[in-house]
Amino acid sequence: MRGFEQNITGIGALAEPVRLELYLFVCAQPGPVSRDQAAEAIGIARHKAKFHLDKMEAEGLLEAVYARLSGRKGPGAGRSSKLYRRAAREFAVSLPSREYLLAGRLMSDAIAESARTGEPVMEALYRVAAEHGATMGEAAIAAEGRPGDPGAALDLAVGALEEHGYEPRALGDRTIMANCPFHALAEAQTELVCHMNHALISGLVERLAPPKLEARLEPGDNRCCVSLALP
Incomplete structure (x- = not known):
């Protein structure tokens, strides 16, 4: 963080x-x-x-x-x-951590792509979110090196998600996200935001260790709708 x-x-x-x-x-x-x-x-x-x-x-x-x-x-x-x-830099503190600026950027990029190409806006949103997740994965690899095994890939994914306020937690054989960075949006538009979030985290893990690490859409009370698991 x-x-x-x-x-x-x-x-x-x-x-x-x-x-x-x-x-x-x-x-x-x-x-x-x-x-x-x-x-x-x-x-x-x-x-x-x-x-x-x-x-x-x-x-x-x-x-x-x-x-x-x-x-x-x-x-x-x-x-x-x-x-x-x-300074041009913006300062914002939210407890718990939120990423509404990121959500807004992904949605605006998707709308612009849809208007430009005719791609359905929902498909554009999920694609743009996955691309952003892949970029997060590339940044993690650049900083820490390419993971040599699924366990290392999971650790790298957890570190990247911690940076974005997801608060990953081990729970049995999977890793859940104790915090949803898009909480208020997810409450208002649950299906849209959860699928966007799933696409983002899927893009991250697919860049780190396909197909040895999975991002699962697994809604739960008072946490993010996505979990990580080693299949």
Whole structure:
């Protein structure tokens, strides 16, 4: 759950009141802000503004650009100043973990593909989800190496699913997912979301160890509808 931990750290950096005030000031400006501007705006010393601005840059909340505030160029124009603006990175924390942005992206890609090719939208959604799962599998292989046996493939799949908030748990001869990252959507559109989820996890395991690892559509109370099993 590396992404979750990074988000917690980034958002936690704003718990300090002065830092939060600086962040809100920077975000409210139409352009990048200098240390002097930030310090003057909230009434603190420049060195204190520098400390907090650099801390927020290190945590990914702000990003820095460099420019000459005088607007002059060439010799005698002076050194460039470090300016701060809100970072493009998005922070979101949900307990338990949810992946609604991923679901929205898969669905919008499927709708676009259906409009472009005439493929039924449900078929497009399941195909797009499977392709995303395969991409997750490729990333896991790139990071950890190709699994040498079904057990290693299961471990790799479990690690990849943990990263996306599924909370895999061993239960007898199979691995269940204690958390559904698409929970609210699944409650509203159970069949659509569960089959999309099954296609995604199937794409993952098929990239890791076909046919030695199976993703089974196995709905249960208070958990994800998909489980993993070694046939």
